[in-house]
Amino acid sequence: MSDIKHRVAIIGCGRMGQNYAEAYTTYPDTEIVAIADANVQRRDVLGARFDVSALYPDVEALLRDIVPDIAVVVTPTKYMKDVVIACAEAGVKGISTEKPIAACLQDADAMVEVCAERGVVFAGGNLQRAMNEVQEAASRLHNGELGEIRGASVHGFGGEISGGGCQHISVLRLFTNAEVEEIIAWGTPPEALDAETDEGLIINGRFHLTNGLECSVFGTPTSCRGVDVWTDECLVRWDWNPPEIFKGYDPHGNRVRIDTNYNPYPWNEFSYLTGSIRSFLAAVDGNGHPWITGADLRQALEVAIAAKLSATRNSTPVKLPLEDRSLALYPRPYRWIGGDATGKPQSVTEATGF
Known part of the structure; x- marks a missing residue:
């Protein structure tokens, strides 16, 4: 310090x-x-x-x-x-x-x-993305300790793709050390596609990354709710907790989770x-x-906007960075204007911390 x-x-x-x-x-x-x-x-x-x-x-x-x-x-x-x-x-x-x-x-x-x-x-x-264990897992991927990255997938990219979806995109970019450069997406339900906000929007699709990787995107949780990145040897899985690392297979063909041995971090x-x-x-x-960084948050917003744009255009491929910087995707009202303005104010008692 x-x-x-x-x-x-x-x-x-x-x-x-x-x-x-x-x-x-x-x-x-x-x-x-x-x-x-x-x-x-x-x-x-x-x-x-x-x-x-x-x-x-x-x-x-x-x-x-x-x-x-x-x-x-x-x-x-x-x-x-x-x-x-x-x-x-x-x-x-x-x-x-x-x-x-x-x-x-x-x-x-x-x-x-x-x-x-x-x-x-x-x-x-x-x-x-700022979790110490996420940063350490990313470092191991980047330095080749876990092998060359071969693929990635995003799970549970839905509900609020510009809000909670920031988490997925930020971890994906960190793990792969790459940017999303093209998106093909499908979205449901129809009323969410027609709305100005991302509330309730479920996105499935494919992200093409600048390092050549193809990333499958699933709108609902599958085996996890986060991001998988794999190499020839390992699978790194972030599922809203310190990433799990799997290496090798057991006699039944199932991946074997290994001890991650992450370094401790103070003030946890x-x-x-x-x-x-x-x-x-x-x-x-x-x-x-x-x-x-603020730039990371901007990138996450841009991916969310591009994903919805592709979905509303019958899954037309959309290239990033987006040329039209006036494009927007609004979060749900609580995020956009706050609890005081949406009938969910914090009580004075709660604000005291007791």
Whole structure:
């Protein structure tokens, strides 16, 4: 850890924002100096809970008083672009955001570009790609320890392909060390294909990757709900937990799971949020890159948009990157505008943490 005490602002402190606040309160090299949240009752309760006196209704008011080192943006998706750009232009060193990063591709582009232009470290959020064991499994695949990658598959790519589907695409890209460059997809049910959102959309299809791999995509869970990558020798399976590794076969022809012997990772009480935050802070200190970046979230959104586009065009192949950056795919209302606006507000009692 750095000897520097990073000054952190939590912008959007609902349920997920409070998870971040718990972590940043725990780490010895971070200090929460400000909280911005539109809900005045929740804002006051959280100020007391996390011992923060600088409380603001929005990012504009916060930045007029304080320019933190770190801005943790956990607003509903609709407001992320404006908050990220405001923080980058104000001189914040590092910004993290959540999934999905945007609905429209050009909004995601704007965030990635302004951070790159200003030298801001732009991190993603609470994705299992940032799990230490996922990173270690990927390293073993990349260094050839498990053999040459021969194929991949995605399972359970449905329900919210721009929200929860970010998890699948981010792990697939990491494991294969490649980008999705063409998609052929079939989607159900018809009403989900006709909707502006990804709610309830089930996608089956094929992803062609830049390294030549063909990845089969299953909309519903099969033997797992995540990502399989295989070599001549091994199968690596991420199923929303530390990846399992199989090597060889038993007398009945079944794959044999081996002991993964993953290295332990400190601060694991915050699960995969740990790797997301700690790699982000290290990058702000000039050491490496975040394990999940804003660009990763943009790529996941682009894949989701392209998959739905192919499905709505009778499985026409769609090449990436998409030329039309005005294309959009909206998440369900709770993700898009938040619980307060959709009749699912957090109670004051729940916000106290007890």
